[in-house]
Amino acid sequence: MTHPASSATDKLADARQSRQAERQRAITEAVMAEGTVRIEDMASRFGISVMTVHRDLDELEARGLLRKSRGVASALSTSLVESSDVYRASRQLVEKDAIAHAALEFIEPGQAIFLDDSTTTLHLVPLLAAKTPLTIITNTLTIMNQLQGVRGITLLGVGGQYYNWCSAFMGRITTTTIAGMRADLAIMSTPAITDGQVFHQTLETVDVKHAMFDSASRRLLLADHTKFERRALHALLPLSDFDAVIVDTGIDRDTLRAMRDSSVNVVVARGQHVGRG
Secondary structure (H helix, E strand, O other), rough: OHHHHHHHHHHHHHHHHHHHHHHHHHHHHHHHHHOOEEEHHHHHOOOHHHHHHHHHHHHHHOOOOEEOOOEEEEOOOOOOOOOOHHHHHOHHHHHHHHHHHHHHHHOOOOOOEEEEOHHHHOHHHHOOOOOOOOEEEEHHHHHHHHOOOOOEEEEOOOOOOOEEEOEEEEOHHHHHHHHEEEEOOOOOOOOEEOOOOOEOOOHHHHHHHHHHHHEEEEEEEEHHHHHHOOOOEEEEHHHOOOOOOEEEEEOHHHHHHHHOOOOOOOOEEOOOOOOOO
């Protein structure tokens, strides 16, 4: 028989955990909506102590959702740290959707295709049923979950060390497995493009994308216009190495002209606003 005092203690603990989970969810939504929020402002907004905010942010940071630095909570990527897939998935939705539809034109039934962990590539996943049968090879848990059981899709999941911030497996196990395959097409994105080069913040991600690139006959890069406004630390590949670079119509005209002058095969996905410049 459960002791009444023990039962009451358990109920209090459950209530406390429920309040904490709800508060952390609200904190995450606020930071992702605004990009950055001062910790003191957050304490005032939610009626809690600064120390409580710090404890919540420590847990959220450990889960790869947010970052805490110098009195500020941030969901934004930097040249050294990529933002979480949860945050990235909420940005440039119209542009990513148009790019995904343009990428679908490069896919033929019967192909084997590498898909990376980018949220732009994720927009392509619901469209794949129109091109079956296909073999999809991915290191991304989110894609695996979406494609499991889809008729006409043979799903090959690549394992390794799991990284929560991108919902993907990476590391030597991942790259070695990919290197032992040969696919018709690799489709990937990137957080930053500078001086005609594709960059990423983490070497682990660069290694996986490189492995997919090297093991595919054709390679597509999906990049909305904001990727040309950002910087990252580690170089991946020149834009000209890709068989096609698919962008949205928000891209700066000078940037588009420079890519074409450098013999980059650029495909502009139609359907949004007119490019700037």
